[in-house]
Amino acid sequence: MSTQTQILNDVTAFIWHESDLLDHKGYQDWLQLWNEDGLYIVPAEFNADGNYEDTLNLALDDADMRSMRVARLENGESVSANSTGNTIRMVSRVRVLEAGDDLVIARCAMTLNEMRHGKLVTYPADVEYRLQPTGDGYRLAGKVVRLMHADSFLRTVSFIF
């Protein structure tokens, strides 16, 4: 197998693992995937230009906000989180954009499905991953979820994209 194919395989395996954790609410394990200084970002516009800290986002979570977001989803106090079942996301079209020794950048297509009060809600998105290679696999150094809905109107969200 060529090195490039090997990297694509490793990256895809990581993304599928992360997706499976989120769909099955394995939020504590998901938190463990992250680098301390990594940012989880859902821009408020599909074509946001990358200067996320000086822009309003739907979510811009550092490590603290990520733990608080997970706590809110898990502690039973949020009625919307309590009434959200599992999500099902499909991930495909994975492409490695950059494969450095310290950082691998990849992009993929993702469609998340949610059953909300008996109605199927679907969110297509373009997702960018920044992954830090380590001795045993990747650490998540950044994730940007560009939702097609961001340019229009979302439903409220009590899960993690």
Added chain:
Amino acid sequence: MSELIEMQNISLKAAEMVEEGRVHKALYSDPAIFEEELDKVFNNTWVYVGHESEVPDAGCYKTAWVGRQPVILSRDRKMNLHVLQNRCRHRGATVCEGRKGKTKSFTCPYHGWGYGLDGALRALPKPEEYEGVLDKNELPLERLRVETYQGLVFATYREDLESLYDFLGGARKWIDLFMKQGGGYPVKVLGEHRFNFPGNWKIQLENTTDAYHFPIIHKSFITSLDDATADIFDFLHGDGFVEDLGNGHSVMVMIPELVDLEDNLDQPIPPRFQKLADELRAEGRSEEEVQKLVRAAHGTGFNLNLFPNVSCSMAFLRVLRPVSVGETEIQHVALGGAGAPAPFNRKRMRLHEHFQGPMGFGTPDDGEAWERVHKGSQAGQDGWILVNRGMNNLHQSPDGNVAGAVCSETGMRGAYRQYKKVMAAGEDK
């Protein structure tokens, strides 16, 4: 009092479904009433369409809605504001898509009619077939009447309506206070969150003057705060109040200490603003300015509900749009200071993201509650929505208005009183 309404043959008009202290649940679900609301409420009052900072320069525009009608808010070369129907006078196409931008003119994509920023029809391709048939001067994009207060832009179809200044009336003093949160800089729109929910628009109208729900439905948000901040949000037992300001407007003061952000500038920096204060000091800001910006970063301690579609809600603007009887779109507009230090505006945006919008720690739980109101209120042939909380405990405010406890439904009663008035208009003819 009517105890039962025959739903099969509704004879009661919408205005009669509003009583002091309760409204009939059909107001949430009857499509005929909804159509009447679009006409009587949204086409017959001042409707909020945007903030001046969203169209700062000549040539700027943003698209908006008046009820179900698409409009354009534009600024012409002389810096005048216009609100134009987004409908080509030829065969009706929208002449402008997208949320905002900058342009020299609006050109209809279908056959190329071109309109100025003030809506005037300037040119059209192959005009010779129109010679003697039409006069360009008679076919501008249709203009609405526009007036502004403190940067808030409102439009109406009614030339004979009272001025915006008079319509806002008792709310003006609160708008003045609200606009102090730029921290000494003019208030500016920083961005917006957009989401919708399957439910009637009045469920949202009620919500921004509903303190009663806060500690219950937003428990998970409060848990995520540090103790000092959580204390500030524990306001149901405090000295807050709700005041009916007339014309459907009301103010709900939750945190009296934060009514005037230019007062009390000598408080210790709260823990959640420590980092902001340090960043401002590192930029060389004076201690006085640091205090002023930190206090402004809190946002105000009140929600000002303006009938029918906007609320100046603590630190942001909540704009609603009725889509259908069972669907409402909401924008949560984040505010900061124009030219204010970057750390200040960043902090304002991070605070907005924490609670507001479809992924905030607050809004999804509100959304769940509204969705359930919409669903639950379908049950039964007859039924009433209660808005009588605190009717036993009213007092007169220093401004001479009716006021109740912070968790009373005084503001909802004010909004429904105005609703009843506009829905009853013309009924006797």
